[in-house]
């Protein structure tokens with residue numbers, strides 16, 4: 001397979017874009033696209049202070065890397081959650097995050113939930129009895145709360161997270177299966193600031209998870225490869241796998257699912273039934289059935305054409 | 311023979327096959343992995359040679 005830009009040997013093939021790129025052109029393309037979507041969705045400017053929520057995973061470290069390469073003022077925030085799961089998950093992810101910050105000369109804030117509030121996330125989850133043995137609900141709650149607090153206390157304008165298109169499509173899929181209208185309304189690349197909370201943005205929301213993995217590998221970013229021990233068997237992973245099955249048969253399915261949702265939401269015509277006057281229906285002069293344009297309806301035109309052919 | 315490695319699983323396929331066919335044969339969804347050979351990423355049309363060891367990097371993460 002050849003690189004679409006230089007004709008050299010391709011390293012990454014993106015079937016949904018009908019485009020393969022070599023390593024160098026891929027590494028240039030990702031920040032270019034990120035910049036494009038930062039502007040398209042009006043996420044932030046070069047004058048604003050950005051706090052990147054970094055977990056030590058491929059997406060958030062890559063996001064931080066990309067924003068730094070693009071020259072944005074982006075500092076990192078690592079939240080120590082106290083998750084061990086037999087693989088020392090939190091310690092290892094913190095070590096990798098600190099190493100990345102050091103190697104790239106970037107500013108990192110580290111906040112440890114246990115030091116701050118006396119208990120780790122798994123302990124808080126046990127105390128709360130929420131989430132049937134899984135601390136994910138409590139973890140999400142604590143992360144949102146702490147990110148908001150720190151962004152506000154330290155005077156950041158924007159809070160950026162590493163959510164990719166697969167993350168967003170999985171959430172959208174889940175919310176659609178439940179028709180959770182209140183969540184559907186709020187889902188998007190930007191959540192405006194309110195009540196002293198920083199604006200929230202997802203600059204990677206148009207990249208496939210596979211592209212972000214390729215980016216981290218190509219840039220030589222050391223990230224935590226092991227899954228959070230509590231994520232195993234989660235609904236979100238199940239939805240991602242299901243969407244990948246569709247993607248496999250029809251490249252671009254995930255992208256269409258997410259992007260067309262954003263388009264429809266932006267236009268404001270999601271679930272808005274158009275009134276008769278808006279649609280402007282006419283009666284077909286041949287059969288009398290309603291049709292959107294003056295003249296014969298589509299069916300009568302088809303039959304007329306078929307008769308003419310004979 | 312060609313060896314495919316994904317986390318703690320190993321698969322063996324015949325040499326001369328394209329990566330895409332090797333993944334299908336091993337019941338691996340191509341969308342869910344990035345394939346590397348000697349540390350370099352390769353695309354699905356790459357023909358696998360005898361003795362190749364293909365490391366598959368899982369792309370899905372949750373949370």
Ligand SMILES: [Zn+2]
Pocket residue numbers: 003004005006007008021022023024025
């Ligand atoms: Zn190239």
